[in-house]
Amino acid sequence: MILAIDVGNTNIVLGGIEGEKLAFSARLASDRKKTADQYALDIQGVLTLYGVRGEQIQGAILSSVVPYLQSVIPDAVYRLVGKRPLVVGPGMKTGLSIRMDNPASVGSDLIVAAVAAKAKYPAPIAIVDMGTATTLSVIEKNGSYVGGMIIPGLWTGLNALSAQAAQLPYIDLNGPAKLLGTNTVDCMRSGALLGTAAMLDGLLDRLEEELGQPVTPIITGGVSPLVAPYCRHGFHQEPDILIAGLKILYEKNAIKE
Numbered sequence: 001m002i003l004a005i006d007v008g009n010t011n012i013v014l015g016g017i018e019g020e021k022l023a024f025s026a027r028l029a030s031d032r033k034k035t036a037d038q039y040a041l042d043i044q045g046v047l048t049l050y051g052v053r054g055e056q057i058q059g060a061i062l063s064s065v066v067p068y069l070q071s072v073i074p075d076a077v078y079r080l081v082g083k084r085p086l087v088v089g090p091g092m093k094t095g096l097s098i099r100m101d102n103p104a105s106v107g108s109d110l111i112v113a114a115v116a117a118k119a120k121y122p123a124p125i126a127i128v129d130m131g132t133a134t135t136l137s138v139i140e141k142n143g144s145y146v147g148g149m150i151i152p153g154l155w156t157g158l159n160a161l162s163a164q165a166a167q168l169p170y171i172d173l174n175g176p177a178k179l180l181g182t183n184t185v186d187c188m189r190s191g192a193l194l195g196t197a198a199m200l201d202g203l204l205d206r207l208e209e210e211l212g213q214p215v216t217p218i219i220t221g222g223v224s225p226l227v228a229p230y231c232r233h234g235f236h237q238e239p240d241i242l243i244a245g246l247k248i249l250y251e252k253n254a255i256k257e
Contacts, residue, residue, distance in 0.1 A: 004246035007064035015243035036075035060085035063108040116245030130221030197230035
């Protein structure tokens with residue numbers, strides 16, 4: 001089994017890959033204060049929960065957008081299974097041409113998702129990842145990663161609104177959203193969900209106009225299931241796209257024994 005780990009600003013996604021099958025997928029909270037020993041216990045708890053023994057882990061791979069955890073998590077994995085994970089970064093073989101001003105500055109999570117999307121869907125492709133930030137990544141028809149966009153995340157913006165406006169409460173987003181709310185909570189839910197969906201639809205319209213052809217739209221990230229139903233573009237929902245990309249990168253870069 002291969003242990004795939006994606007470290008985001010809010011969550012850490014763990015996936016156990018056995019052959020072509022995803023054996024399990026789990027999430028931990030990202031915490032910059034935790035030590036390698038504490039993370040080792042957290043990861044061990046996930047493995048135990050899904051009935052996986054440390055000796056079953058043949059290798060591991062990590063992508064991280066949190067610099068501190070890029071060293072802490074590998075130490076935690078080593079304590080658990082005696083192997084250090086491959087780390088996604090400059091010098092790793094990706095099979096992806098990155099046409100950016102500074103390719104090394106592109107977030108590892110964006111590269112991982114692009115690798116998985118390119119392997120599964122026809123280009124051009126637009127990948128929306130909804131986390132602490134909402135990111136848009138674009139793969140051109142020839143398969144090159146050509147750029148994207150970084151937008152305040154849905155929860156980031158909504159919580160900032162509640163914090164800055166004295167009469168607006170903190171809300172959850174469960175339940176249907178109608179276009180016109182008739183109370184404060186419904187108005188905020190409508191603005192968050194339908195407003196975000198309209199933004200994504202509008203961006204895709206502009207992207208297709210700029211590229212001069214239809215784009216395959218993909219959506220992922222923690223809040224994406226809440227927003228996708230309100231989008232007029234038919235997004236392909238890919239909750240485990242980062243695990244799939246890490247699997248591909250592990251196979252490209254692992255040293256065969």
